[in-house]
Amino acid sequence: MxxxxxxxxxxxxxxxxxxxxxxxxxxxxxxxxxxEGADYLGWAEWPGSISPAFLQDIKETAERIRSTSDVLVVIGIGGSYLGSKAVIEALSTPFQNSNDLEVIFAGHLVSGEYLKQLMAYLDNKEVTLNIISKSGTTTEPAIAFRFLQQYMEKRYGNQAASRILVTTDEEKGALRTLAIEKGYRRYVIPGNIGGRYSVFTAVGLLPIAAAGHDIEKLxxxxxxxxxxxxxxxxxxxxxxxxxxxxxxxxxxxxxxxxxxxxxxxxxxxxxxxxxxxxxxxxxxxxxxxxxxxxxxxxxxxxxxxxxxxxxxxxxxxxxxxxxxxxxxxxxxxxxxxxxxxxxxxxxxxxxxxxxxxxxxxxxxxxxxxxxxxxxxxxxxxxxxxxxxxxxxxxxxxxxxxxxxxxQPGVEDYKSNIFKILNKPGYILL
Structure with a gap:
């Protein structure tokens, strides 16, 4: 090739x-x-290190999503959604087949109108959520997850936990803690791979497989x-x-x-x-x-x-x-x-x-x-x-x-918005 x-x-x-x-x-x-930045060079040898067992696990989870749901909502921003969105759009037809699982993305923007319309759209469909965030506190996806998690718990009750999947850090972070507390199925974002290089990890592979595409060939x-x-x-x-x-x-x-x-x-x-x-x-x-x-x-x-x-x-x-x-x-x-x-x-x-x-x-x-x-x-x-x-x-x-x-410039924007919104620990000078 x-x-x-x-x-x-x-x-x-x-x-x-x-x-x-x-x-x-x-x-x-x-x-x-x-x-320089060697701590985040894990992506360079990642494809060759992926085991058949890992791919099989992703495929089995994807098949469970496809068999129980009409829609997979993927919550993430930046590298947490763009890789899977790119692959899914590239491999799908422009016209949705009514028998296919639909993959919808949220958390990549903050819009009350979008979230209200999304939840209304989901009412007549079976739904699975996949929240993707290393920390769980990135503002945009965290806001979307707060609303969609509540939606899932109101709609599915005790069964909601089986319909929420978390892709996050292996060792730390608010989302990892929440997933353990709630009993959500977890997938790991490798610590040595940054978001924009993560499409071949569970970040990208799970939504891509759920959409019906062949992740082994990818x-x-x-x-x-x-x-x-x-x-x-x-x-x-x-x-x-x-x-x-x-x-x-x-x-x-x-x-x-x-x-x-x-x-x-x-x-x-x-x-x-x-x-x-x-x-x-x-x-x-x-x-x-x-x-x-x-x-x-x-x-x-x-x-x-x-x-x-x-x-x-x-x-x-x-x-x-x-x-x-x-x-x-x-x-x-x-x-x-x-x-x-x-x-x-x-x-x-x-x-x-x-x-x-x-x-x-x-x-x-x-x-x-x-x-x-x-x-x-x-x-x-x-x-x-x-x-x-x-x-x-x-x-x-x-x-x-x-x-x-x-990405120090991104961190500057985050710090400023926390100050403007009076997040504890941040002072607007």
């Missing part, structure tokens, strides 16, 4: 001896767990990527290539990356990427700002700015080589829409042509281009792709001399 990285410039010219030495040091730091794809990207080769390792190109463009005066796709099923992969790169790199006055577009939709809105606006952007296309389904343009008897010249062309082929046309136009407009291509959108290839991005992100942050695994 190859990820092809194509760059509008000459990649080999970027590889100076000094850069090669720095990349090799980063590689050793990641794989010997000696790099993990197999990640294991293949772990093995492939564990080899240091600046000419053939796509994670290194992508990181090098991104950082060269950043140094050349392009601090904004537009992640573009032609497949609407990848929208939440882009959302996951924005958190992954934004939280990992945006520190110390440094970092590439990640944003995203869906083509060709956004060619008719943001496309004008990308083509002719301020020259601070570079563009990264994420392309799927083989679509799961397609249509071919047919010849109409009356060519009133003037589309008969497209007869025999598939819609995937149209998007490939649109990709080439967009690249050519934007490059001429001063927007450097990267294209990332993977074969097809299924569990195995998606697992490979997500691991690729995590490894590329680590390299990219380390090239900027940034710790990829903390």
């Amino acid at each position: 190859n990820i092809l990285v194509n760059y509008s410039g000459d990649y080999l010219q970027l590889l100076t001896p000094e850069l090669e030495n720095k990349l090799q040091a980063i590689h050793l730091g990641i794989h010997t767990k000696s790099a 993990i197999n794809g990640a294991r293949e990527a772990e093995k492939e990207f564990g080899v240091f080769d600046t000419n053939s390792n796509p994670a290194i290539q992508y990181a090098v190109i991104r950082n060269y463009l950043y140094d050349a005066g392009y601090p904004v990356e537009i992640m573009a796709t032609f497949d609407e099923k990848l929208i939440y992969v882009q959302e996951w990427l924005k958190q992954l790169f934004g939280e990992s790199e945006g520190k110390d006055g440094k970092g590439i700002f990640p944003t995203s577009v869906l083509y060709s939709t956004d060619l008719h809105s943001l496309g004008q700015y990308i083509q002719d606006g301020k020259r601070m952007l570079f563009e990264s296309f994420l392309m799927v080589e083989k679509p799961a389904g397609d249509l071919t343009v047919f010849e109409a008897e009356n060519d009133g829409d003037e589309l008969n010249y497209l007869s025999g062309l598939t819609l995937h082929e149209f998007n490939l042509a649109c990709h080439e046309a967009t690249k050519t136009a934007h490059l001429a407009g001063g927007v450097p281009q990267i294209s990332l291509t993977f074969e097809q959108l299924d569990e195995q290839h998606l697992g490979h792709l997500l691991y690729f991005y995590m490894m590329a992100c680590a390299y990219s942050a380390y090239l900027l001399d940034i710790n990829p695994f903390d």
